[in-house]
C-alpha cells in the first residue's frame with residue numbers, strides 16, 4: 001500500500017488563522033469566572049461590574065460608598081466597589097450578590113432569611129446588606145443588634161429591624177424554617 005502523503009497546509013494569510021497578541025490587562029476573578037480587564041486601570045470596580053460584566057446587583061450609593069449599596073466581597077471581605085479601582089484587583093477574587101447562591105441555584109442561607117423575614121422593600125439596598133451580612137457572619141457567627149447596627153448599610157424603606165431579624169435568623173441556622 002502506498003504511503004499516505006501529508007498534505008502541505010497553507011501558511012501565512014492564506015491559512016485564515018490570524019495571530020492575536022495577548023493584551024496586557026488586569027486578571028481577576030468575579031463569581032468564580034476569570035476575566036482580564038484591558039481598559040482604564042482607574043475605572044472603579046462598580047462600573048466594571050455593572051457596565052462591562054452587566055452584573056447590576058451591586059448598586060451605586062454615593063461617591064464614597066457611604067451607605068453600603070456598592071459592597072462586594074473582595075477576597076472574602078466586604079469592600080466598597082465604587083472606591084476600588086481596577087488597578088488594585090490583579091489576582092483578586094470578587095464575589096457580588098449574583099455569586100452568593102450555590103451553583104445549583106439554591107439560595108445562600110442569608111438570602112433565604114431575608115425572604116423569610118420579608119426584609120426587602122424596594123430592594124435597592126438589599127444586595128449591599130447581603131454582602132455586609134455574609135461578611136459579618138464570617139467574622140462573628142452570632143452577631144447582636146449592636147454588631148448589625150455598625151454595618152455601613154442604610155435602608156431608606158425602613159427595613160432595618162427586619163434586616164436585623166434576618167441576619168440573626170441566618171446565624172441561628174433557621175433560614176427556610178417557619
Ligand code: FES
Pocket residue numbers: 120121122123124125126154155156157158159
Ligand atoms: S429596601 Fe428600599 S432602600 Fe432598602
